[in-house]
Amino acid sequence: MTLELHACTYAYRPWTRPVLDGLDYRLPPGVTVLLGPNGAGKSTLLRLAAGVTRPRGGSVTLDGTPSGARAYRRAVAWMPQQVTAMTALTAREQVAYTGWLKGMNRADAWAAAATALVRVDLAGQADTRARRLSGGQLRRVGVAAALVHGARVLLLDEPTAGMDPRQRRVFRDVLATLANEVTVLLSTHDVADLAEESDQVTVLETGRVRYTGSTEGFLAHAPADVAPGRRAEAAYTALSESTA
Numbered sequence: 001m002t003l004e005l006h007a008c009t010y011a012y013r014p015w016t017r018p019v020l021d022g023l024d025y026r027l028p029p030g031v032t033v034l035l036g037p038n039g040a041g042k043s044t045l046l047r048l049a050a051g052v053t054r055p056r057g058g059s060v061t062l063d064g065t066p067s068g069a070r071a072y073r074r075a076v077a078w079m080p081q082q083v084t085a086m087t088a089l090t091a092r093e094q095v096a097y098t099g100w101l102k103g104m105n106r107a108d109a110w111a112a113a114a115t116a117l118v119r120v121d122l123a124g125q126a127d128t129r130a131r132r133l134s135g136g137q138l139r140r141v142g143v144a145a146a147l148v149h150g151a152r153v154l155l156l157d158e159p160t161a162g163m164d165p166r167q168r169r170v171f172r173d174v175l176a177t178l179a180n181e182v183t184v185l186l187s188t189h190d191v192a193d194l195a196e197e198s199d200q201v202t203v204l205e206t207g208r209v210r211y212t213g214s215t216e217g218f219l220a221h222a223p224a225d226v227a228p229g230r231r232a233e234a235a236y237t238a239l240s241e242s243t244a
Ligand SMILES: Nc1ncnc2c1ncn2[C@@H]1O[C@H](COP(=O)(O)OP(=O)(O)OP(=O)(O)O)[C@@H](O)[C@H]1O
Pocket: 012, 013, 019, 036, 037, 038, 039, 040, 041, 042, 043, 044, 045
């Protein structure tokens, strides 16, 4: 299962400097955490990988299937940075609707939505209108929607933003169970929280891959005397401060 961006260029406006300029990126199996400062291009990369945005140049493929294809859309799930509550729908309806949009029949989508909500610890709110949920709960609806149709690649844009510590823990547990099933790329600013639990780390800076490789290799950038719980942050800082 190889998701690949090849020579991808993307600018939000034709006259502005591209956010990504000829980017080559290959997503390895397992869980990869995508780090980088504000504006580095993480969301843009995720949107291109999700096929919701088309590159101006280059290609995005999954085992050779182009991102515009229906098979690609079924295989890849994307959770946007802003999860929007669908007015009038309950949490379960919103998740089921995503499954239906991805090609599931209504009955399967309805059943899978319940299972996905259990996985993100939101079964108790299944019948609550999505617009009444808190920001953190709504993000969990977004995670459930990404899980509902059995995608093989999950692209999650800051999934833990706004979650309280308990919900972060739930999310990390979900991630641990997913690790053997699917390929995950998730962006986060919670360096300490997630980077040490991932298989790989990618650091993006001004649209360029500053580091991509094993989490172990990433952590090795931390100074030797750093306490174990602080290694990810220290490694990230060291990488950001070193010259390219
Ligand atoms: N809709 C848009 N229109 C114009 N420019 C945009 C738009 N979305 C993003 N950009 C610009 O593209 C660049 C990359 O943004 P992007 O959201 O991909 O970065 P990011 O790494 O996800 O940042 P953050 O950590 O703040 O979410 C930034 O300079 C941003 O201002």
